Amino acid sequence: MRYYIIAGEASGDLHGSNLIKELKKLNQAATIRCWGGDLMQAAGAELVKHYRELAFMGFLEVVKNLGTILRNLKFCKEDILQFRPDTLILIDYPGFNLRIAEWAKKQGITVIYYISPQVWAWKENRVKKMKTCIDKMLVILPFEKDYYRNKWNWEVEYVGHPLVEVVEERQSAIVNRQSAVGNRSERTPSEQSESLTNSDQASSGKPIVALLPGSRKQEILKKLPVMLEASKYFPDLQFVVAKAPGQEDAFYDGLLQGYPNVSAVSGKTYTLLLQSDAALVTSGTATLETALFGVPEVVCYKGSNVSYQIAKRLVKVKYISLVNLIMDKLVVKELIQHDLTPENLRHELNELLHNPGRRQQLAADYKALKQLLGEGGHASAKAAASIVRFLQG
Structure with missing residues (x-):
């Protein structure tokens, strides 16, 4: 054939x-x-x-x-x-x-x-x-x-x-690699930092929030600054940016200056998600990947006013997140355009990290999502x- x-x-x-x-x-x-x-x-x-x-x-x-x-x-x-x-x-x-x-x-x-x-x-x-x-x-x-x-x-x-099989395979591979140094609770701060970064810029075993601001410069410049401002409300958390493959380190270096509890990783998005307690994620396939890793997330979208107005008129869907579209209900919170503010991110992150009922409901919805997407093999x-x-x- x-x-x-x-x-x-x-x-x-x-x-x-x-x-x-x-x-x-x-x-x-x-x-x-x-x-x-x-x-x-x-x-x-x-x-x-x-x-x-x-x-x-x-x-x-x-x-x-x-x-x-x-x-x-x-x-x-x-x-x-x-x-x-x-x-x-x-x-x-x-x-x-x-x-x-x-x-x-x-x-x-x-x-x-x-x-x-x-x-x-x-x-x-x-x-x-x-x-x-x-x-x-x-x-x-x-x-x-x-x-x-x-x-x-x-x-x-x-x-x-x-994506179900891709995430399953990557999860197994990452867990197997990490088993040599013990599970997350047993690893030292230096071992945990090393597993996430290419340098020593990450700090030690604080709870981790993944930042996935997208792959193209325009969308990163719109969303990442808002995410970074939200990090100021949480000095006891470690925020880690997943860099896009096509973007240079220097592009991120300028954006990350002045945020002491923010670091970045290249080529380790899945490792990051596996170790994260929550995530701020740009709309797109990444929202689905994050859910398949079981990470509580807030979905973020912000574009130019012109692009947003055009999209509102052309795109005919109830939700912007694949997770919500597939489940046909509001599983993960969507902060769109003017609603994407540091204050709103602060509120939603607090809910994801400190509301047991919200986390339990998310876990149940994520399980149903995975079963639906992996139906029959x-x-x-x-x-x-x-x-x-x-x-x-």
Whole structure:
């Protein structure tokens, strides 16, 4: 079997790599060619183009790089025709992948989509075209199955969320590494600090609050200063910022000056979450990752007034957090735009840290969330099995 897989972002590379591993288990002789990243390549696929060459975010950046995007589309089509795959598997990344899907369908290529674009939030009109050019849709959020069936008369398959297995694997790996120096309560302050930082800047065994302010400079500059101001209310806590992979240390150094109980880590977000008592998290996938680690969290969103007003009119969802969307209720507090203030963060953190009833309810909701997302096994294995069955039958 010959598979051509396209993922255009880091998250797609991660989930694509796990899908490739599972496809290889079912068919060791499978030939896989991909657009993705280092993880998909390591899993056994031949990498054609790295996602770093594809990641253009925001209207202005897309317009500026339109020539590159069009050349990538042309090259991708030529490469698919030359490879002659049995199926084309597209992972999220809708701006590029939906164009390829429409073209591939006209070429008679079987198109499978894994991880649906979030059309239920915005650009809903895309669904009409998706139905005509996608042969099999695999979704990872439980409400998406009913959304497509009830609103669009389209039967899609829910396979669970691939983050469940990712978090489980990372938790086990981190715990195993740390077992050599004992559990958290047994470790000395210096051992605990060393496990979180690349330097000696963290202080000693105080309760830890993780700060996850996002990955792009614009969003970090909007949210992190508010989070840092909130740290002043809690001198007995250690606040630790999870740095984004693409940002330089110097960028954070300037922001963190003047906050004695704040430190930062690079490339250790999951280790940080495993050791945190609470977290302040920017809206996005990180809210779900934090919940799967069982960490009480406050969800934070703040953008420019123009962006916020546009988003309010375009995005049609009750909540901004994936946790709340999946559970269809307010599980974690959302502080949005003008509500994101140091004083409100102070109140919410006090609730998370010192209200036993709130912590118990969160723990119960997190458990239900994990069961819902991991229903019937790991998503990658279920997706791979579904793909093979579909192609064989």
